[in-house]
Amino acid sequence: MNAPVRLLVHGASGRMGQSLLRQCADRDDCTVVAAVARSVGQRVVDGIPYVAPGGFEGMPAVDAIIDFSLPDAFDAILGAAEARGVAFVSGTTGLSDAQRAALDAAAGRIPVLWTANFSLGVALLGELVERAAAALPGWDCDIVEAHHVHKLDAPSGTALALGGCAQSAGASPRYASLRTGDIVGEHTVQFATAGERIELVHRATNRDIFARGALYAATRLVGRPPGRYRLQDLF
Numbered sequence: 001m002n003a004p005v006r007l008l009v010h011g012a013s014g015r016m017g018q019s020l021l022r023q024c025a026d027r028d029d030c031t032v033v034a035a036v037a038r039s040v041g042q043r044v045v046d047g048i049p050y051v052a053p054g055g056f057e058g059m060p061a062v063d064a065i066i067d068f069s070l071p072d073a074f075d076a077i078l079g080a081a082e083a084r085g086v087a088f089v090s091g092t093t094g095l096s097d098a099q100r101a102a103l104d105a106a107a108g109r110i111p112v113l114w115t116a117n118f119s120l121g122v123a124l125l126g127e128l129v130e131r132a133a134a135a136l137p138g139w140d141c142d143i144v145e146a147h148h149v150h151k152l153d154a155p156s157g158t159a160l161a162l163g164g165c166a167q168s169a170g171a172s173p174r175y176a177s178l179r180t181g182d183i184v185g186e187h188t189v190q191f192a193t194a195g196e197r198i199e200l201v202h203r204a205t206n207r208d209i210f211a212r213g214a215l216y217a218a219t220r221l222v223g224r225p226p227g228r229y230r231l232q233d234l235f
């Protein structure tokens with residue numbers, strides 16, 4: 001059996017970070033050897049050494065970095081992945097155009113996978129949206145998304161990615177966002193014309209699916225040549 005992939009989890013104190021740590025503990029193909037969270041600082045928690053944000057030069061050797069944090073924290077951790085020459089997997093949403101360009105530039109040196117949604121169902125939904133938009137020219141296209149009250153960016157990164165699929169097939173999507181309760185993530189892409197309407201809906205009920213997808217990506221990205229990868233490239 002191959003040695004477990006050594007991971008650094010950035011944003012380890014967050015909802016996604018905690019799900020990653022829990023799931024990784026149950027797997028034998030990966031192991032978390034370092035974590036980063038501002039609120040934890042530099043100490044060992046449950047056997048995992050936490051590195052202070054910005055203190056990446058002192059971090060242990062890793063094969064891949066998984067980042068689920070906030071745009072403010074993104075530049076430093078992408079820089080650390082490039083400096084170490086390790087695979088970079090990120091699901092942080094709300095990135096600026098400059099940060100997206102930095103991901104492209106980093107992909108010249110390391111394998112990079114960023115996606116707004118690590119669920120397989122959403123990857124398929126994107127394909128269905130593209131087909132519907134191509135088949136229904138002139139129909140209205142609206143994307144309605146709902147998330148928990150703590151989510152900061154709107155529309156969600158997933159809504160924008162689905163909108164990109166619709167746009168690439170000729171539609172002009174509009175967006176509406178709800179922030180309420182503890183909803184993990186719901187996306188409805190609606191195509192409407194006089195007298196009829198189609199709705200394509202994806203509901204995530206447990207954020208563990210995203211962490212599972214990110215671990216799937218990290219364990220398959222290690223050892224690949226530099227480049228920008230999509231989740232479906234690793235299936």
Ligand SMILES: NC(=O)c1ccc[n+]([C@@H]2O[C@H](COP(=O)([O-])OP(=O)(O)OC[C@H]3O[C@@H](n4cnc5c(N)ncnc54)[C@H](OP(=O)(O)O)[C@@H]3O)[C@@H](O)[C@H]2O)c1
Nearest residue numbers: 011013014015016037038039069073091093116117118210
């Ligand atoms: N792509 C996907 O499939 C997917 C799925 C779910 C969520 N997301 C995205 O993933 C991100 C995290 O979501 P979440 O629900 O886990 O958020 P969260 O619970 O608010 O956690 C955010 C994490 O980022 C850390 N952080 C924030 N600012 C930082 C800084 N300046 N330096 C270092 N660490 C910093 C926080 O650490 P401290 O609080 O300790 O400072 C915390 O660990 C969001 O962008 C969200 O939209 C993506």
